[in-house]
Amino acid sequence: MTEERYLRQLRLLGRKGQEKLRGATVLVAGLGGLGSPVTLYLSAAGIGKLFLVDEGRLELSNLNRQVLYSVNDVGKFKALVAAERVRSLNPDVEVEPYVMNVQDERFEELVRRADVVVDCLDNWAGRLTLDKLTWIYSKPLVHGGIAEFYGQVTTVLKGVTHCLKCVLGITSGHRGEPPQVLGPTPGVIGAIQAAEVIKLVAGIGEPLFNKLLIMDLKRGEFTTLEVRGNPECECW
Numbered sequence: 450m451t452e453e454r455y456l457r458q459l460r461l462l463g464r465k466g467q468e469k470l471r472g473a474t475v476l477v478a479g480l481g482g483l484g485s486p487v488t489l490y491l492s493a494a495g496i497g498k499l500f501l502v503d504e505g506r507l508e509l510s511n512l513n514r515q516v517l518y519s520v521n522d523v524g525k526f527k528a529l530v531a532a533e534r535v536r537s538l539n540p541d542v543e544v545e546p547y548v549m550n551v552q553d554e555r556f557e558e559l560v561r562r563a564d565v566v567v568d569c570l571d572n573w574a575g576r577l578t579l580d581k582l583t584w585i586y587s588k589p590l591v592h593g594g595i596a597e598f599y600g601q602v603t604t605v606l607k608g609v610t611h612c613l614k615c616v617l618g619i620t621s622g623h624r625g626e627p628p629q630v631l632g633p634t635p636g637v638i639g640a641i642q643a644a645e646v647i648k649l650v651a652g653i654g655e656p657l658f659n660k661l662l663i664m665d666l667k668r669g670e671f672t673t674l675e676v677r678g679n680p681e682c683e684c685w
């Protein structure tokens with residue numbers, strides 16, 4: 450481990466905390482507006498192993514918010530470009546790119562091998578799959594969601610919180626029109642998700658368990674609500 454690289458965070462995390470980051474495996478599901486900052490900050494912080502999952506190819510219209518990529522990457526698989534970016538940013542990080550959908554049968558094995566799963570998806574059907582699999586394997590799931598100027602973050606973990614489905618009151622996996630998104634919206638929410646992961650792994654601070662952080666960038670307001678989930682839900 451290159452000590453100098455982590456000099457400005459070592460006293461925050463402690464040497465043990467930094468070693469925990471190095472020993473951790475984090476699965477980033479979705480490599481778009483949220484997955485971009487999540488991947489960059491987790492790599493920079495020294496997470497030992499990253500599974501980067503996205504089935505898509507980069508489009509020009511992604512570049513207003515997906516800060517992992519450049520114009521030369523248009524048409525390429527995001528997972529492969531993202532892995533190269535991680536390697537150039539921090540060679541300490543072992544990175545495994547997967548060009549696949551979270552519904553793929555191979556995805557479950559990645560959840561099983563991960564210590565933390567980060568929801569950077571843009572659809573509810575995929576989120577419900579993440580919710581189900583992280584519940585089966587008792588892995589923390591750091592959820593982020595965005596639209597326009599608005600975003601939210603919460604972290605769910607079996608035994609500590611209710612499941613994502615009932616915390617957020619998700620009733621269907623319906624996928625609507627993709628929303629308009631101002632680039633800084635996923636930038637801020639993704640940065641908060643990365644901080645959640647670092648806290649969970651290093652064992653510092655308080656994760657957003659049973660709390661939903663809501664952001665309104667248009668008014669510059671952040672609110673944190675207590676959330677309890679549905680007592681009738683079978684997750685509890």
Ligand SMILES: [Zn+2]
Nearest residue numbers: 612615682684
């Ligand atoms: Zn539930």
